[in-house]
Amino acid sequence: MSHKLALDYFQTTAKGGDDSPENLRYCCEGCNRYKADYWPMHPGGLSLWDPRREPFAQHFDEQDDGTLEHRTATGAFTPVRLRLNRPPLVAHRLRKRQWTRYLDLVQSLEQRVILLCALMKEQ
Structure with a gap:
C-alpha cells in the first residue's frame, strides 16, 4: 500500500470546484486515481463520502x-x-x-x- 498522499479537489475544477481549502482533501494516490474527475452529474446523483463533513x-x-x-x-x-x-x-x-x-x-x-x-x- 502506498503511503503517499495526494492533494485532491473534492469537487474537481473541471466540474465547477475551486481552489478553496474547503474543497481540498488529502487522499492516497490510489483513491485519487480511482476518483479521477468524478462528480455527480445532477443534484441527488451518486455522491462520494466526504470525510470532512460526515x-x-x-x-x-x-x-x-x-x-x-x-x-x-x-x-x-x-x-x-x-x-x-x-x-x-x-x-x-x-x-x-x-x-x-x-x-x-x-x-x-x-x-x-x-x-x-x-x-x-x-x-
Missing part, C-alpha cells in the same frame, strides 16, 4: 474481515468508485484493529499491575 460510521460498517459494508447509498457507492475494499486497504484495517486491541490489552495490564502494587503495599 462521520465514517454514518455510511460504513467495518466487517470482521476488514471490508467495508454500506449503511447508505453514499456508503455503497464510495467503496466501489474508490475501490476501498482492495486487498492492501483491507490488510491495513486489520493491522490497525490488531494494534488497537494490543494497546487496549497493554492498558488493561498496566491497570492491573497498579492494583496489584496497591494491594501488596496494604499487606
Whole structure:
C-alpha cells in the first residue's frame, strides 16, 4: 500500500470546484486515481463520502474481515468508485484493529499491575 498522499479537489475544477481549502482533501494516490474527475452529474446523483463533513460510521460498517459494508447509498457507492475494499486497504484495517486491541490489552495490564502494587503495599 502506498503511503503517499495526494492533494485532491473534492469537487474537481473541471466540474465547477475551486481552489478553496474547503474543497481540498488529502487522499492516497490510489483513491485519487480511482476518483479521477468524478462528480455527480445532477443534484441527488451518486455522491462520494466526504470525510470532512460526515462521520465514517454514518455510511460504513467495518466487517470482521476488514471490508467495508454500506449503511447508505453514499456508503455503497464510495467503496466501489474508490475501490476501498482492495486487498492492501483491507490488510491495513486489520493491522490497525490488531494494534488497537494490543494497546487496549497493554492498558488493561498496566491497570492491573497498579492494583496489584496497591494491594501488596496494604499487606
